[in-house]
Amino acid sequence: xxxxxxxPSTLSVQEGDSAVIKCTYSDSASNYFPWYxxxxxxxxxxxxxxxxxxxxxxxxxxxxxxxxxxxHFSLHITETQPEDSAVYFCAxxxxxxxxxxxxxxxxxxxxxxx
Amino acid sequence: xVKVTQSSRxxxxxxxxxxxxxxxxxxxxxxxxxxxxxPGLGLRLxxxxxxxxxxxxxxxxxxxxxxxxxxxxxxxxxxxxxxxxTSMYLCASSSPRRVGLETQxxxxxxxxxxx
Numbered sequence: 001x002x003x004x005x006x007x008p009s010t011l012s013v014q015e016g017d018s019a020v021i022k023c024t025y026s027d028s029a030s031n032y033f034p035w036y037x038x039x040x041x042x043x044x045x046x047x048x049x050x051x052x053x054x055x056x057x058x059x060x061x062x063x064x065x066x067x068x069x070x071x072h073f074s075l076h077i078t079e080t081q082p083e084d085s086a087v088y089f090c091a092x093x094x095x096x097x098x099x100x101x102x103x104x105x106x107x108x109x110x111x112x113x114x
Numbered sequence: 115x116v117k118v119t120q121s122s123r124x125x126x127x128x129x130x131x132x133x134x135x136x137x138x139x140x141x142x143x144x145x146x147x148x149x150x151x152x153p154g155l156g157l158r159l160x161x162x163x164x165x166x167x168x169x170x171x172x173x174x175x176x177x178x179x180x181x182x183x184x185x186x187x188x189x190x191x192x193x194x195x196x197x198x199x200t201s202m203y204l205c206a207s208s209s210p211r212r213v214g215l216e217t218q219x220x221x222x223x224x225x226x227x228x229x
Contacts, residue, residue: 004156006156009154032216036220043118043204043220043223044220099145099164099170099210100145100210100216101159101162101172103159104149104156104157104158106154107154
């Protein structure tokens, strides 16, 4: 099955700096890569996703890049703010079978220091 | 707005008890999922269902079963709770009907403590 590795497990940045979280996946058939943000005590929520036919996607201060050859995708947050502090999860998925299942990375605790 | 609710936010049970966790979604989603979340391990899929009465095992189904008698409701059952099932349990739902929009929407989670 799919295996997703996520690094780093913790990341501290100064407010206004950029943050980068990296994930690798094992199954070359994976074609959908969402990122979820989970604030303390709250449910995970989708913040951005990318499909395998696209190399980069941007939404205001967040962007995701995908390198299919290397089986690697990354989340980039620019001009970080204290409200960006949360746990971020990457995931990979193969469309097919009965339902699209997600395999999640282990999570990155991002702390934005004021 | 998609709403996914779970029956309890916190639950304390004793070893050997049968435990029911319930999840309800109001968006007519076909797919529903149960995950457990543990520090350093991310979210791991226990079971999922793609239709009423249909279910498939995820990555860690041992010690769990599920039930989906109605489209909006998906139950996770711990037949005989053990201490290693102490965890945060998250339910999610999605719909494959809209191509390209299979976002999974999560419930608030149930934190289960097995003593």
